[in-house]
Amino acid sequence: MQNRIAIIAGGAVALLLFLLVNAAFIVDERKRALVLQFGQVVREPIEAPGLYFKVPFIQNVSFYEDRILPLETNSLEVTPLDDRRLVVDAFARWRIVDTIRFRQAVFDEAAAVQRLGSILTAALREVLGSVTSDAVLSDQRALLMERIRDATRLNARELGVEIVDVRLRRTDLPQQNLQATFERMQAEREREAADERARGAEAAQRVRANADRQAIELVSEAQRESNIIRGEADAQRNAIFAEAFGQDPEFFSFFRSMQAYEAALGGGRSSMVMSPDSEFFNYLKDERGASRERQR
Structure with a gap:
């Protein structure tokens, strides 16, 4: 029992x-x-x-x-307004905020990832297709990511999900367009370099012309001043000669003759064909000949 x-x-x-x-x-x-x-x-x-x-x-x-979950997307080609196609690689962060709605809409997380991927892809095409490629590649990128996040968040709310953040990880040109883009960029840089060289040559020409003009002006001014000084010196010399001639005409004549002899015979190998009775040789004759010359 x-x-x-x-x-x-x-x-x-x-x-x-x-x-x-x-x-x-x-x-x-x-x-x-x-x-x-x-x-x-x-x-x-x-x-x-x-x-x-x-x-x-x-x-x-x-x-x-209940944690924040990642959402990875495959590389996506989008066409901005300027028709320059871009390869975009984006990712998002999301979390479940309404569990009952989430279960009713997608049942589990695997299905949610597929739905959210489609929503994110549509938002990427819509937002990036409304701007130019330069805007996507510039500092406007942060504003574009906010627009994509807001559009994705609005559509994901029906799934009981909140999109925490969206980021553009990579935005590149397609491989087949890279070479053409590089060649266009190279041509633009070469054109800019040619413009810079042309502007540099023009500036150099202006500098050279200005320098030549200043050199001519300086030389002309120096020549003018030298001519003035030379003229003043000649005037002073002539005045001195005139004063000397007035004081002693005989000595002045002798001094001038010595200068003429020095100028004419100073080279050592000079040859002159003149009459011996020429006045040029008065001071080279002996005293008797000079006296007879004076008596004549």
């Missing part, structure tokens, strides 16, 4: 433990939970971590991420 009671008690305890194990569940701080009964949500979403209970065998629990 006692053995039967012990067996029954043990079975009851085991059943109770089994029911307790199937009734209890733990919600991790990284998760949120929905309690389902025959596929229908019967309780409010559980977002706080802790130990919870459900009706065993009748109810079950589905867990969903």
Whole structure:
């Protein structure tokens, strides 16, 4: 009798433990939970971590991420307003904010990633197709990412999801367009270099012309001043000669003759064909000849 009671008690305890194990569940701080009964949500979403209970065998629990999740996209070709195609690589960060709506819309995270990828791709094409490629590649890129995030966030709200952020990781030209773009850029740089060289040559020519003009002006001014000084010196010399001639005409004539001899015969190899009786040789004759010349 006692053995039967012990067996029954043990079975009851085991059943109770089994029911307790199937009734209890733990919600991790990284998760949120929905309690389902025959596929229908019967309780409010559980977002706080802790130990919870459900009706065993009748109810079950589905867990969903409560963390911010990544959304990676494949490289996408977009066509901006200027028809220069760009290869865009973007990514987003998202999280579940309405668990019940999320389950009803996409059921699980794998399906959500596919839906969100389509929404992000559509937003990328819409926003980047409304601007030029220069805007995509310039400092306006941050504003464009905000526009893409807002458009994606608006459409993702129906899935019970919030788009936290959207980033453009890479925006490049397609491979087949790179060579043409490089050649066009090279031609533009060569044209700019030619313009710079032309402007430099023009500036150099102006500098040279200005320098030549200043040199001519300086030389002309120096020649004018030298001519003035030379003229003044000649005037002073003539005045001195005139004064000397007035004081002693004989000495002045002798001095001038000596200067003429020096100028005419100073080279050492000079040859002159003149009459011996020429006045040029008056001071080279002897005293008697000079006296006779004076008597004549």
